[in-house]
Each structure stands twice: as C-alpha cells, then as structure tokens.
Amino acid sequence: MDTHNFNTKETTDTLTTALSIAHGDPNFMQSLARGLEILQSFTPRRQRLSVSQLSQKTRISRAAVRRCLYTLSALGFVHSIDGRNYELLPRVLTLGHAYLMSTPLAKAAQNTLDHLCQTLNECCSVAILESGDALYIARASTGPSMNIDLGRGCRLPAYCCALGKILLCGLTKEALDAYLARTVFIPHTQYTITNADQLRATLEEIRRQGYVINDQQVGIGLRSVAVPMYSYSGRVVAAMSVEVHASQVTVNALKERILPALQHAAADLALIL
Secondary structure (H helix, E strand, C coil), X not given: CCCHHHHHHHHHXXXXXXXXXXXXXXXXXXXXXHXXXXXXXXXCCCCXXXXXXXXXXXXXXXXXXXXXXXXXXXXXXXXXXXXXXXXXXXXHHXXXXXXXXXXXXXXXXXXXXXXXXXXXXXXXXXXXXXXXXXXXXXXXXXXXXXXXXXXXXXXXXXXXXXXXXXXXXXCCHXXXXXXXXXXXXXXXXXXXXXCHHHHHHHHXXXXXXXXXXXXXXXXXXXXXXXXXXXXXXXCEEEEEEEEEECCCCCHHHHHHHHHHHHHHHHHHHHCCC
C-alpha cells in the first residue's frame, strides 16, 4: 500500500494551519516552513517527485517550490538527475537522526522490538502521536513481505491503525474533540472506520479492554494488535504493536499467542519512561 496517500492531506493542512497562525508574525519564516513541507512530501513509494507534483501535494506555488528545491539542492538535501524529478539525498537523514539517537524511548524501543521480533517472528513497531498521525520511532521487521512500507519516520493516520487508536485513547476529551473535528476519514479498505461516532465507540471499547486488534483497516491482508505504553505519571506516551499477515494469523491467535508477549514487552519498556 502506498503510504504517501495517507500523508498528503496532513502535510497540506499542517502548512495551511501554520501559515494561518503565523500570519503577521515577523518571527515566522515562511520559506523555512515551505522547505520542510516539501521534504516531508517524499515517501518510500514516491521517491522521485517533480515540481508540479510537489506543488499539488503541498499547495505551494510552482515558483516557490522551484526556489525551495534550488536551495535544498544547494544544501545537499535533494538532487535531480534529469532536471525535472527530484529525490532526497542521504544528508536529509541528519534531520531526524539526532532525535532518534538521543531519545531514550527510541533507542530502548528498538532493542525491545528486535528481541520481540525474534521471539514471535513477526513485525513489531513503536509509535508516538504527532499531528494526528502515528509516527513510527522504532520498528523491527521479519522481511519485506508485508504489503505496506513502514519504517522509522513513517506515519499512518491515527484513526485507521492500531497504534494510532491506542494513542488517541490517551488524549483528553478536548484534544480528542479537536482531532475529530479536523479529521477527514478516508476508507482505505472496506473495513476502515469512516466517521467520528464509530471511532469514539471503538476508543471506548479499547479503553475498557486495554488493547486493540486492527483487522485489515489499513490494508487488506494486514492484521495487528497494539497496547499502550505509560509514563511513570500514568500518561499514554507511546504505543507498541505487532503486525501479521491476516492469512497466516487469526484474531484468536493474536489474542492468545501474541498479545501476552506484546503486553509484557510494553510493560518492560515503560519502566524507563
């Protein structure tokens, strides 16, 4: 599944909101905001993008996109072989590397996921909530066989993925209301939640049972189970999940075999929070 479709609206809405809030603020650098939005438009499935495509995704004028790309190219963050399509260069990794390497949660989560992945022989992830998305900060994979591209730094809409639903459960009523008011529910499969009332009911059930099983709401064939990770103060600060092939692991198997191991791993990792 192409995760760039999940990010397009959030990217444009973030820029629109930021520019609206910053209107008239002499300290806000609009050009910097635009450059960062352009960098976030590249995805694993859309590694090469033209000026026209970037302009359409970000709602930034072509002229402004062209100037941003010229600057980013001069700084070594993007490159164009044919003069038309641009792609990211390795230097862009420096923007997120410092965070991932300096954050105790990200470092410890990777070690925990590596062990859990080897134990269960399934893909495992940890994410935090960021701008309405589940932002993956650690992931351990059994191989490239899953039908969706995910890795550290990838994002999925919170309303349709297991990690995101767990993270939404940690929001205050006011914060959840604000999230629901600005969210457009896109049916990525026939099983995807498509309205706010349905999501509210689902979140209430998740709070009661303490975990969520997501059955092919992100992509057909992808089934997952997720649990919350609490800080010392009792706040939900992250979520941990295990992703499996729906054709290979049943919902009952997720509950009976995988959920206990996942809960144990999440509880151990939460000790450092």
